[in-house]
Amino acid sequence: MSSRTKVVDALRSTDFGKEITVKGWVRSHRNSKAVDFIALNDGSTIKNIQVVVDPSTMDAEQLKSITTGACIRVTGMLVESQGKGQACEVQSREIEIYGLCPGDYPMQKKGQSFEYMRQFAHMRLRTNTFGAVFRIRHNMAIAVHKYFHDHGFYYFHTPLITASDAEGAGEMFQVTTLDLDRVAKSGEVDYEKDFFGKKTSLTVSGQLEGELGATALGAIYTFGPTFRAENSNTPRHLAEFWMIEPEVAFMDQKELMDLEEDFIKYCVRWALDNCHDDLEFLNQMIDKTLIQTLESVVKEDFVRLTYTKGIRILEETVKQGRKFEFPITGWGMDLSSEHERFLVEEYFKRPVIMTDYPASIKAFYMKKNADGKTMQGTDVLFPRIGEIIGGSVREESYEKLVGEIEARGMEESTYGWYLDTRKYGSCPHAGFGLGFERLILFVTGMQNIRDVIPFARTPKNAEF
């Protein structure tokens, strides 16, 4: 028996007449009198290889038992295909059944809703759509690592269990080894007895620890899970998601914008260059403008727009009769996704890097401009997504940072280690955060964030 050939390689091969072995799951099995056709897929590509079976070569009951979802080995000759849309097929000489598939297989039928499939997240991985999504997700992760490695950034593992709250905001999950039943019985919570001897939570961001890395190693990036205990049941929210957070010493606002634009274009270009078949499929099934949108993002220069100018444009637009669900209340307001998407999709028809937001609506660690009102933020706004990157120059002055912490009523003592970066050899630096799933939504054209992570964690849902 020849060793296994992956379907992706078999489909590319022109070694017609050679015997090969393919292994995979049956996507469909149809038969006529003279011949059976089995479409076989092994996850290595969205395309199936067609297996042609002469029924006389196999026990009839056995052959009939090979239904959608079954797992088999096929050994046979690779031949040029007569059928349309495929270059080659396998003429089966021998089939081994690894595992049959009972009729209650939840992915039996085509065209089931994504909502239905979410209940079977462990089985939806075997469908065309989710195969495509998760191959693309893999490729985006590889692009992230390759980009940063090639640019001299170090992958830096910040802790997930933390005793601090990165942004002084955000609802957090508590992590504990206290026996809750005992807590209930005893009537008191004794953190001395907890694993870490104090109250700990799951991180909402690795940024602050990332800055520790950047101010030592020069340039780092994090890429890991992040948690928010927000009770939001929307197509945009996950309780557990993956974040990418680069931090760079000696970087200013202009360089940060260049980095953001270059990085995200690199990722999108990577998808176009490396995920052709999967994107074709999604373009056909999910969003007919997908590939065109990806291509235009790669080609166009991003608009660089101050928040102040952005507000002015929105105010003008309202004057001209445009209605928004959330009103434009003027300078100082926080933009909603609808406003961001208007600027990107309708006004500029290009991605926008919005800069210099009011300091009051942004986090304490962001560097203020000389005007004392705005800060050196650099958020990237994208079609369909709205904010895809949130970035800023970081405040490097110890005094100003302490002042900001005090002004916001935050606890200075919890930030001692963070402030040390400004106390000992402080340096100008900047960084940004990208929610990985938002990138995947953009690149796949999928609509619901629960469909671009293998096993979504949302309120009342921690299955699998």
Place this chain on the structure above:
Amino acid sequence: MSSRTKVVDALRSTDFGKEITVKGWVRSHRNSKAVDFIALNDGSTIKNIQVVVDPSTMDAEQLKSITTGACIRVTGMLVESQGKGQACEVQSREIEIYGLCPGDYPMQKKGQSFEYMRQFAHMRLRTNTFGAVFRIRHNMAIAVHKYFHDHGFYYFHTPLITASDAEGAGEMFQVTTLDLDRVAKSGEVDYEKDFFGKKTSLTVSGQLEGELGATALGAIYTFGPTFRAENSNTPRHLAEFWMIEPEVAFMDQKELMDLEEDFIKYCVRWALDNCHDDLEFLNQMIDKTLIQTLESVVKEDFVRLTYTKGIRILEETVKQGRKFEFPITGWGMDLSSEHERFLVEEYFKRPVIMTDYPASIKAFYMKKNADGKTMQGTDVLFPRIGEIIGGSVREESYEKLVGEIEARGMEESTYGWYLDTRKYGSCPHAGFGLGFERLILFVTGMQNIRDVIPFARTPKNAEF
């Protein structure tokens, strides 16, 4: 002002006579009457660039204030160095001070103990040793991704918050949004009100979910944080660490051993090829046999040894008078690190892949051999480390797996989704787990696992 040149690039440059700008942290500053020497490092390499300052070009007090740990910009001419051990240096024309460094800087002195530095994990990143360790850690992560990507594996993000216990063992951290003070007051625990509507924990392994990926996408790997709430204060244990867990459909025991050996050799070779300066430093400062050990692992074929033969060798060795701390009690015993290291370091003087352990001492999902006693495990034992990889073929028979779950008194209903992989189109498959920090210990020569992760989580310690 010319744009910034990284120290690593400046040191490689031969553009003598050209003006460059370097930015970084002062490692040392010494002066004679005529000239000051500043050793500057920016994290891009373990090597410093020497900055030569003519004191007449700068205010004397300012120049004096540039002490170890300070952060500066230097613009000046790149010149060929007269000194030993360096090719070039910078003749300063202009220095800008970004941040001074007060005298209580904790990394002031050289030769401080690792134990001392652990208390300042946020500052130790700026030392030679930890710079080297975390640049190597980065490189090992890149090697992992590159290896699997090049071999057609998909990076698969398994969930961290889980309602199941992957191996039916292991102490877990609970994750909750219940207010513990309220739990204490109310006297009861109502999981209906918890975020996920049930009791949830942090995962101890992504393997079971990884198998869901492998039996759909063909070959996947996980690489993410993993948690154990073991109250172990040893140089080997972390409460939060990173695991790599590939799973491969259609892989048998022989192929699994080949994968393990090829993968780990690739990573070690990557370190030798890409981390030369850092390894040289660690070889000199931490372990004089480090590079030699790495080279021998790459060169030698790993020994493939059944557990049964391993026990026989150990029994023979004891007969010949060798003493072990933990006695050799015969077939069926679990080997301790001391026994593993004897086989690797003294008996074979090569890494060993130990196979076919007694099924009773291993996890429920491992495939049993026909003898009914042993299972198709494939653990890799390494010098200095002991077990570095734990792998096995997975049981693909639904009936056998259910039987094993029942025999072990585990709750079958919690594994419904896992069992579905065997119910619907089951396939033979195999995989392994590698504790990332163990690999980093091996490749860096460091002794304590707390020194190869940026911010260690251990009992009573969740700082930073």
